[in-house]
Amino acid sequence: MKKEMVRKYFQAWIDADIDSIKDIFSKNIFYSECYGPEYHGIDQLLQWFKDWNRNGKVLEWSIKRMIEQDNTLVIEWYFECEYNSEISGFDGVTIAEFNEEIKICKLQEFQSKHEHYQPYK
Numbered sequence: 001m002k003k004e005m006v007r008k009y010f011q012a013w014i015d016a017d018i019d020s021i022k023d024i025f026s027k028n029i030f031y032s033e034c035y036g037p038e039y040h041g042i043d044q045l046l047q048w049f050k051d052w053n054r055n056g057k058v059l060e061w062s063i064k065r066m067i068e069q070d071n072t073l074v075i076e077w078y079f080e081c082e083y084n085s086e087i088s089g090f091d092g093v094t095i096a097e098f099n100e101e102i103k104i105c106k107l108q109e110f111q112s113k114h115e116h117y118q119p120y121k
Contacts, residue, residue, distance in 0.1 A: 001102050002073050003066055006094075009104070010077070013058040021049055026105040034092055034111035056083035071098045078114065090114050 005024055012020035022042070025031075031039040039045045060080040067074040073096045080089035091114050097106040 002068060002096075002098050005098070005102060005104065006066065006073060006075055006096060007063070010061040010063065013061055016053045016057070018046060018049055018053075021046060024104055025107075026099050026101070026103040029104060030106045032108045034109040052083075056081050059087070060089070072096065073098070 008020055009024050011017070012024070025042055025045060027042045029039070029042055029045055031045055033039075037048070039048055058079070058081045060078065062078050064076040064078065066076075073094075075094045075096065076091075077094065078089065078091055080087070091112040093110045093112075095108045095110075096104050099105040
């Protein structure tokens with residue numbers, strides 16, 4: 001069920017589907033983006049979702065793997081979007097904690113450059 005909620009969340013961004021967001025997160029969600037912003041509570045999260053989708057479109061958010069332990073999922077992914085007419089993409093990891101209602105109550109994102117290289121090859 002937790003993995004389905006994460007898949008539903010990623011798809012909500014691709015579809016710009018704000019109604020799904022309301023079903024996925026707890027009312028007291030703490031959400032920390034990979035580049036610094038934090039959202040406290042579902043109202044802030046919904047406002048960010050609306051604002052972001054005015055200027056952007058998620059082109060891809062693909063899951064590479066998920067690791068589950070107790071009430072926590074760790075998700076490795078690739079994200080690509082067009083924002084203000086500029087396309088960019090990066091790899092990332094999400095740590096998502098779920099409450100007893102199987103809603104996400106805490107989410108932290110971490111980012112990595114998509115292009116990797118071997119400096120000593």
